[in-house]
Amino acid sequence: MKHLKTLTLLATIVIVNSCGNKSKIFPDFSVTKSNIHYKLITIGETDKKAKPTDFVNVLVSYRTPYDSVFFQGVRTFQITEPQFAGSIDECFTMLASGDSATFYLSSTDFFTKTIETTIPKFFKADDFLRVDIKMLGIMSEKAYQSEKEIFLHWIEDFGEYEKILLKQYIDEQTNDFEQTASGIFYIPIEPGTGNKIQVGDTIAIHFEGRFFNGKYFDSTQKRNEAFQFVYGQKWQVIPGLEEAIGMMYPQERAIFIIPSHLAFGQGGSSTGIVPAFTPVIFEVEVIEVKPKNK
Numbered sequence: 001m002k003h004l005k006t007l008t009l010l011a012t013i014v015i016v017n018s019c020g021n022k023s024k025i026f027p028d029f030s031v032t033k034s035n036i037h038y039k040l041i042t043i044g045e046t047d048k049k050a051k052p053t054d055f056v057n058v059l060v061s062y063r064t065p066y067d068s069v070f071f072q073g074v075r076t077f078q079i080t081e082p083q084f085a086g087s088i089d090e091c092f093t094m095l096a097s098g099d100s101a102t103f104y105l106s107s108t109d110f111f112t113k114t115i116e117t118t119i120p121k122f123f124k125a126d127d128f129l130r131v132d133i134k135m136l137g138i139m140s141e142k143a144y145q146s147e148k149e150i151f152l153h154w155i156e157d158f159g160e161y162e163k164i165l166l167k168q169y170i171d172e173q174t175n176d177f178e179q180t181a182s183g184i185f186y187i188p189i190e191p192g193t194g195n196k197i198q199v200g201d202t203i204a205i206h207f208e209g210r211f212f213n214g215k216y217f218d219s220t221q222k223r224n225e226a227f228q229f230v231y232g233q234k235w236q237v238i239p240g241l242e243e244a245i246g247m248m249y250p251q252e253r254a255i256f257i258i259p260s261h262l263a264f265g266q267g268g269s270s271t272g273i274v275p276a277f278t279p280v281i282f283e284v285e286v287i288e289v290k291p292k293n294k
Contacts, residue, residue, distance in 0.1 A: 025128075026104055034085035037104040037128070044098015050135065051093055052081045055144040057137040058092070059270070060235060063130035064122050065107075070228075074270035075235035078141065088114055091133060100134035117202055117230045117292060166259065166279055169212050177257075180247075184240055185257035192249025192286060199232030200292030205245065206285045209274075217273045217280070226287055238263050241282055253285040 023029035023037045031037045050056050056079055061072035082089040088110060091103045107129040111119045119125065170177065170185060177187040197203060204226045209218040220227050229236045231245060240262030248254060260277045268276040 029102075029104070032090070034087075034090060035106065036086055036090060038091070038094065039102050041100045041102060042098070042134075044096050044135070046096050046098065048138070049093060049096045050079055050138045052079050052089070053141045054079050055139045055141065056092060056135060059134040059136060061132045063132070065124075065127045065130075067130065068122075070120075070122075071235075073235060074136070077234050078144075084109065084113055088131060091131060092135075095133060095135040097135055097138045100132070103131045103133065104128040105131065115230045115233050116200055118290075165212065166257065169257065180243065182240075182243060182262060183259045184244060184262065186244070186247060187255040187257075188252070189255060189283075190251070190253040190285075192252025194250045194289070195291075196247070196249055197231055197245055197286070197289060198292065201231045202228065202290040202292075203231050203245070203286060204228040204288040206287060207241075208283045210281050210283075211274075211278070212281070217269070241284070244282065244284060245286070248284065248286050250286055250289045253283070256282045256284065258282060
């Protein structure tokens with residue numbers, strides 16, 4: 001069995017190396033016909049790679065040309081067909097469950113075509129974007145929808161209990177609040193100015209996430225590092241926080257109470273800090289907004 005596993009590993013390495021030529025820019029890297037430079041770091045237990053329409057769970061990080069991480073997180077999403085040669089979508093289809101790899105791709109294509117925004121100041125037009133990906137899991141669309149349906153049926157009773165917790169917390173608050181159709185409670189603290197945040201805007205925010213008992217699980221304020229991202233693009237924030245930010249204006253500060261199905265859901269946070277089925281509170285301040293059309 002051990003020899004079989006070794007042979008499988010060697011075969012996988014041969015297959016991966018045969019997918020492209022050796023890179024002339026990055027030592028020990030190969031390059032695809034679409035000009036994605038890649039290096040396999042670890043190999044999983046299967047050789048069944050992800051394909052468009054599959055749902056994947058990945059740990060992904062983006063780095064500047066100087067190797068500084070400007071985004072890192074665990075995200076679950078559906079792979080789409082690459083819209084152009086060298087798209088990041090192609091990177092995901094090169095990995096099987098358990099694989100991890102480093103990729104270098106055009107920063108201009110990534111920001112202008114994939115995210116549809118301007119290139120950040122810390123990138124030059126001809127710079128490469130480094131992307132590190134670990135494929136945590138792959139699920140077909142049919143299997144994903146089936147598990148989702150089972151999960152929704154299973155949490156029906158739990159949902160009533162969570163409603164009680166939310167109601168108890170809200171009853172204790174003295175601030176005025178609104179409730180969205182999805183179940184998010186919105187408590188404004190300081191009004192904003194200008195135009196409401198739109199999809200494609202590059203925004204910088206400070207946020208503090210905490211439990212109902214007041215204990216913090218995350219805070220950009222304590223790290224003294226604002227979170228900057230392109231609003232409306234996948235892999236950025238949890239669904240409830242994305243909906244919440246879309247309700248805000250530049251310089252606004254507000255509190256949002258987010259039910260678990262729009263927060264960290266049945267699995268809890270990737271760090272293990274936020275348990276499964278836990279409603280959370282986010283205090284958000286919009287520091288800066290750079291409109292997409294500018």
